[in-house]
Amino acid sequence: MNVHLIAAGKFHDIDFARLELLKLLAEQPQIRTSVASDYADLANLARADMLITYTCDLMPADDAQVAALDTFLRRGGRWLALHGTNAVLRFGADGVVDTPDLVPAFSQLLGTRFAGHPPIAPFKVFVTRGDHMMTQGLRDFRVEDELYLTHRTADIDVLLHTSFTGTCDEFRDADWDEPQVPVLYERSVGKGAILYLTLGHCRGHYDLRPLTSFWPHPQRCAWNYPIFHELLRRGIGWGLANARDG
Template sequence: MGKSDRIDVYLVAGGKYHNIDHARLEILKLLAEQPRIKVRVGEDYSDIEAICASDFIITYTCDVIPSAEETRRLCDYVRSGRKWFALHGTNSILRFLVNDGDFIVDCPEENVPFAHLLGSQFMAHPPIHEYDVLVTEPEHELVKGIPSFKVDDELYLSKFHGEYQTLLHTHWSEPVANFTSTEWMKKDDIQPVMYIHPYGDGQVLYLTLGHCRGKYDMQPDIEEYPVPEEGAWRSEEFYELLRRGIQWAMEPVPGTSCEPVTVQPAETAVAES
């Protein structure tokens, strides 16, 4: 018996230094708005057979790196015409070093094929602060009708690979303390916040927003984190972007043989204030 019109989704939600429980719950609630979606959930890429059997992947992770074999399977999966909606720290590899008694973060390029698949690798971020998220492609369906907005979040600085279409961006050009890498620095100060990266016959949609950290998420380094951080999860624009990203992932890549799906209509776009 076939699966009829069911859409199988695999959500990977796991990793370090973030309130993964909060992100997992909120993403599952958004997926539940689409009645045709059936979800499986994992903390990493170890259930690669189930991941590759899904119709699309959505990930919210930090320092969760697939093995060489898992990376190869993920590359084949997207290359074949599938979609991946990657959030926040999916592209991060973190190594904490000690320099003169202070911690410094290294982001080694230990899995280059994985970075090429995602289109980027996280390299640094300045201290969490409020910044403007600007619309780069105002006529694109993923951001159309959403005005520029402010978030109090991690501003991701990444090294990019291959072709990508920037949909949202912000500005940053200053050096960043406590990180070893400066490879993210470019001639201009435009930093992508949301982009589409073609890979083979498939596509990756990457959205860097979504930092969150709770009371116990820095253990064992910090027993109790003093002030919870909710980042863009406080923003209605972020939730609209998540909904649209899910709807984007439900649609086939143009020109592929993947069967089209019918999605629930998006909620009314965030009106300009």
């Protein structure tokens, strides 16, 4: 099974996330992994059975890269999208963060677009559908992480959710009253599918440059919780199942 991992972007400890994901992939001896820092490696994407992305503020650079992702899915590829894959961040002169839809074809393909999050704090995650291989046997759980708020851009099948009513003062899209905020969802595209898990924030001392030179408190959030690693392993298994079926 060929897996293509894209781990890159801003404001996160990408090196930590990349290493953790590679360690999980190495648990499956049949997997061979290629690694990239953007969406430009179309050759390895074309050979892949599964794509994994852990990014923030990283979009495909042109229409050809979006088209390659669409082709990958429609031929039967599986895409495990993590945390900030759907996020674009632009800091306004007033210090408030905008989240523009810079590549609409990409956000439509993913099914959601990041809009903001409240300060990191514990929140409860609910099992929306318990009959999926990602959620079978799971119970509702609590986790401390960034609670990602998104706008839906296409039909999605929500598997885990939380809720949020309040404000995100750092973001332009500040006011929210959402009874069902997707935490894990699946979206079918052609013969393939996307599995999007919004958990997984991480940040080290130097990941907010140039906004600030030193971040005093490294953050690992959901990476500290066994349930997150269970979901990642299940996500890799979800991709493996597709390769076997193919």
